[in-house]
Amino acid sequence: MNWETLYCVNRSCCYYGIPFYEGNMRKNGSSHGQKQALCKTCGSSVSLRYGTAYYDLEAEVTLFETAVRALAEGNSIRATARIVQVDKDTTCNWLHRAAQHCRLVMLYHWNNFKVTECQLDELWSFVHTKERNLLSAKLYHESYGDAWVWLAFAPVWRVVLAFVIGKRTQENANLLLDRVAHITDAHIPFFTSDQFSEYRTALLHTYGRWYQPPRKGSRGRLPKRIRIPPSELVYTQVVKVRQNRRIVEVKKKIVFGDEKKLSSLLAESPVSSTVNTSFVERDNLTQRQANRRLTRRSNGFSKKLSWFEKQLWLSMAYYHLVLPHQSLCKELLNSEPTLGTGSRRRWQQRTPAMAAGITDHIWSTSELLSYRVPAPFIDKLLQLEYLLSRP
Secondary structure, three states, rough: OOOOOOOOOOOOOOOEEEEEEEEOOEEEEEEEEEEEEEEEOOOOOEEOOOOOOOOOOOOOOOHHHHHHHHHHOOOOHHHHHHOOOOHHHHHHHHHHHHHHHHHHHHHHHHEEEOOOOEEEEEEEEEOOOOOOHHHHHHHOOOEEEEEEEEEEEEOOOOOOEEEEOOOOOOHHHHHHHHHHHHHHHHOOEEEEEOOOOHHHHHHHHHHHHEEOOOOOOOOOOOOOOEEEEEOOOOOEEEEEEEEEEEEEEEEEEEEEEEEHHHHHHHOOOOOOOOOOHHHHHHHHHHHHHHHHHHHHOOOHHHHHHHHHHHHHHHHHHHHHHHHOOOOHOEEEEEOOOOOHHHHHHHHOOOOOHHHHHOOOOOOOOOOOOOOOOHHHHHHHHHHHHHHHHHO
16 A cells, blocks of 8 residues: 555545645554544545545455455456455446446546547447347346447557447437547547548537538528537548458558558558458457456356446456556567576566556556555546446
């Protein structure tokens, strides 16, 4: 646990949210075996675990971390409960605790990205009941049935920029692009997707500019305003030609932009020489392997949409911050010695978060779960619920 990021939690205190050594706090022994601090201004006591996934945790830390790693590596709730020898309800509580914390950590670090290329896709799953059996199940809850995970993927860093869980509707497509625009800078990325028509409308909804068409005659009301794409927006669709259920040809369709701009962007791209969605589709496989609720033909599917989202936040944070990505390895200028008599290390392992410049090292599970998000950002989240909550 980090003392430096601990702060006074009393909102009426003038030192609320100010880090430990900059505020008026001191270490104050422990309570129930947990170290704590005391604010000398307002007299409030705060546990060292406050603001982390360990706050008010009554179980052993090593047992909790083992369960979180097992869940993040693709184990089901019951399998994880058997591994750490606890009740499945306890495992559910730990998943909820870890997911809430991982959500805060990712929302805090995912900001002001300068993304040059973004691939869009949807990942199918279901909640409680598949769509074809939904007629009777939908009487119980409207969220049952198909649950699509909408993904915006940055192939240069192998980073999932944003995701949305919900039905395959225009509203969710708009929300996905709104989230992408929220975490990126003023630069508009080069977008690629399949032929799903909702993306065109969503891009205009987020990046389009209002245009007033001129009146055709000298009388009458003006035509309705329309949204037009900005000159810097380039969006291309991948068109797959199939014969006998096999792909025989892959073409491209330029929706926004022109051939000259597209050629220039592909020439500058460090990962793509042609228009493709290969990177986001490969990430779909990674997500299915790391998330039990996305695994096909299993009984690990979610029974409620909220648990589907919790597992996704945990697996996303673990994938980006803890797991090194083989394709992101960077050759070292000077090889480093290894333990024992093994050969010298020539490559530096990197996570997607390291490639994106979010961090400079591979996080451990304990570092992820103990990271304390600053209080000003948590307070600001209340103003963004319209963007971050599910539709």
